[in-house]
Every structure is written in C-alpha cells, then in structure tokens.
Amino acid sequence: MRTYTLLGADGHACRSATPGTLGGHRRIRLYGRLDCPSALRAIARGGYTRHRVFFADENTAVGAGYRPCAVCLPHQYTRWKANRESTTS
Structure with missing residues (x-):
C-alpha cells in the first residue's frame, strides 16, 4: 500500500494512506x-x-499556521486578510 507524507495541524509530518488535497x-x-x-x-x-x-484538508493547513493562497483561494484569502487586519488594528 502506498503512503503519503502530510503535514499535520501540529506542524509535524505524518503518514497517510490518502494523498493530500492541498499543497x-x-x-x-x-x-x-x-x-x-x-x-x-x-x-x-x-x-x-x-x-x-x-x-489533508483546509482545517489542517490553518491549524498548522498556514494562510490561504490569494491566487487559487481568493475568497478564503480575503477572509483571512480581513480577520488578520481586524486583530492587528
């Protein structure tokens, strides 16, 4: 069986039987x-x-401290940016 290495919400690599959905x-x-x-x-x-x-998914990426791409995820990026600006103001 093929395994994949994914980053978990804790930022550590983990093995998975299914490939990631996001890079x-x-x-x-x-x-x-x-x-x-x-x-x-x-x-x-x-x-x-x-x-x-x-x-594996968006929640994991966010949990690991990553932000959405402005090019391929414009709606998520706009939400992320608005939340970031409201917490730094």
Whole structure:
C-alpha cells in the first residue's frame, strides 16, 4: 500500500494512506490547491518543490499556521486578510 507524507495541524509530518488535497510552501507558510497556477509556475521555474508540503484538508493547513493562497483561494484569502487586519488594528 502506498503512503503519503502530510503535514499535520501540529506542524509535524505524518503518514497517510490518502494523498493530500492541498499543497503548501513551508518557508512562506501558505497553502493552496494542487492545481494552483501560481504554484505550478514556480515549480516549472525549478523552485518551490524543496519547501513543498501537503495537507489533508483546509482545517489542517490553518491549524498548522498556514494562510490561504490569494491566487487559487481568493475568497478564503480575503477572509483571512480581513480577520488578520481586524486583530492587528
């Protein structure tokens, strides 16, 4: 049986029998869809993959402290940004 390494809400890697539904970037701490045009462009340029992480779902990504991608998850990003601005004001 194939296993996948996903990042858990605690930020630690965990093994899973199912692949992740979201990808992320460890250094800039953002997550998005696996078919995100921005991430795919970065991968095509030869970057990004070294710091790529995967999540089972959005709640796990948020729990691990990652923010949504503005390109492929614009509604989630807008909500995240509004919440962030309201807590820093």
